[in-house]
Amino acid sequence: MKPIPFARPELGKAEQAAAARALASGWITQGPEVAAFEREFAEFVGAPHACAVSSATAALHLALRAVGVGPHDEVITVSHSFIATANAIRYCGARPVFVDVERRTGNMDPTCIERAITPNTRAILCVHQLGLPCDIAAIVDIGRRAGLAVIEDAACAVGSEIFVNGRWERIGRPHGDIACFSFHPRKLVTTGDGGMLTTASAKWNERFRLWRQHGMSVPDTVRHGSPSIIFEDYPVLGFNYRMTDLQAAVGREQLKRLPALLADRRRRAARYAELLADIPGVDLPPALAWARTNWQSYRIGLPDGVDQRATMQRLLDDGIPTRRGVMCAHREASYGDADWSCGAGPGPCGCPGAHCERLRESERAQDRTILLPLYPGMTDDDQDRVASALARAWQPQGTSSCRV
Numbered sequence: 001m002k003p004i005p006f007a008r009p010e011l012g013k014a015e016q017a018a019a020a021r022a023l024a025s026g027w028i029t030q031g032p033e034v035a036a037f038e039r040e041f042a043e044f045v046g047a048p049h050a051c052a053v054s055s056a057t058a059a060l061h062l063a064l065r066a067v068g069v070g071p072h073d074e075v076i077t078v079s080h081s082f083i084a085t086a087n088a089i090r091y092c093g094a095r096p097v098f099v100d101v102e103r104r105t106g107n108m109d110p111t112c113i114e115r116a117i118t119p120n121t122r123a124i125l126c127v128h129q130l131g132l133p134c135d136i137a138a139i140v141d142i143g144r145r146a147g148l149a150v151i152e153d154a155a156c157a158v159g160s161e162i163f164v165n166g167r168w169e170r171i172g173r174p175h176g177d178i179a180c181f182s183f184h185p186r187k188l189v190t191t192g193d194g195g196m197l198t199t200a201s202a203k204w205n206e207r208f209r210l211w212r213q214h215g216m217s218v219p220d221t222v223r224h225g226s227p228s229i230i231f232e233d234y235p236v237l238g239f240n241y242r243m244t245d246l247q248a249a250v251g252r253e254q255l256k257r258l259p260a261l262l263a264d265r266r267r268r269a270a271r272y273a274e275l276l277a278d279i280p281g282v283d284l285p286p287a288l289a290w291a292r293t294n295w296q297s298y299r300i301g302l303p304d305g306v307d308q309r310a311t312m313q314r315l316l317d318d319g320i321p322t323r324r325g326v327m328c329a330h331r332e333a334s335y336g337d338a339d340w341s342c343g344a345g346p347g348p349c350g351c352p353g354a355h356c357e358r359l360r361e362s363e364r365a366q367d368r369t370i371l372l373p374l375y376p377g378m379t380d381d382d383q384d385r386v387a388s389a390l391a392r393a394w395q396p397q398g399t400s401s402c403r404v
């Protein structure tokens, strides 16, 4: 049978026309399309300010700089995330201090944070993993009491919501100090590559705009429009973290598709829950009263005793591509240094190395979960195929796949 996709971006005529419009305008780097995308994105998430950049990684780097993270500081975060989360901390010369995740959600366990705070701690960088909101209210509360900034890695979480102040609010208002989004094709809204910072601080928003364009005091859009000669200067060290107008034009069209896309994914997720409910031992995604995921990924926990790789292989043999659980940065060679392997440095758990006692749930989440296909245009038939292949995957080979 024809393999089904694992994920795919939804790009169509509207995005093609938008890219063509930007090309025809003669202004293709950061310009009016970027400004419009920022306004529309800010409105969508309910943020006072949004600043577009070249990726979520760039956004995380700028967010950490804005709250003053520098050499010899520590930032409390999770190892169980895409590696860019921890890397951004190291770009600042600071040290990621990893805390464990909750088994149920795969998100930062707020009860682990306080123990990890030291006099060098400067910020908490939490992640809304795979789109499922972390317990941001508890994390912000701990951060406020300890005088720490809270940055949200919302790379996956466009359109996700939490219930606060008696109503549903989108991730990115932000609920911490700064939220960082990604527009990589694996996320729900894509611009090829791209990112967005949202904040309530006008001061930080100004900093982001300076830093993303080489620290240039006068943006080129202003110089070009000016009737008199302006010489720009460079008061601070900046970066080239610009988004282009080509990307932003596509992003604006993607944002228009998002409500329908979210509704479709929520329907599919509910249907997965029904289809998988009677497969013994499978852990389905949690239903949280205070959070709504955007279902960027549909993550299931494997029954005890079944092998992750073998399960994924048998599904692939059936034309069903899957992904393993989210990685853990502390298990990678680029983190194989005791300095940041584990919360308190080298300890009884034997860090560095492939195994860390303090990050047991993080490692379990990587090894004992898989992500199932979920993409725009997925049909009932496709979903039925995934469910029945999954039910078959754990039966001894050659036996009947009938379920009574």
Ligand SMILES: *Cc1c(COP(=O)(O)O)cnc(C)c1O
Pocket (backbone or CB within 6 Å): 054, 055, 056, 057, 058, 081, 082, 084, 085, 127, 129, 153, 155, 156, 181, 182, 183, 184, 194, 195
């Ligand atoms: C995708 C992702 C990133 C990186 O996003 P880019 O836009 O590719 O830089 C960072 N953090 C998390 C949790 C992600 O999923």
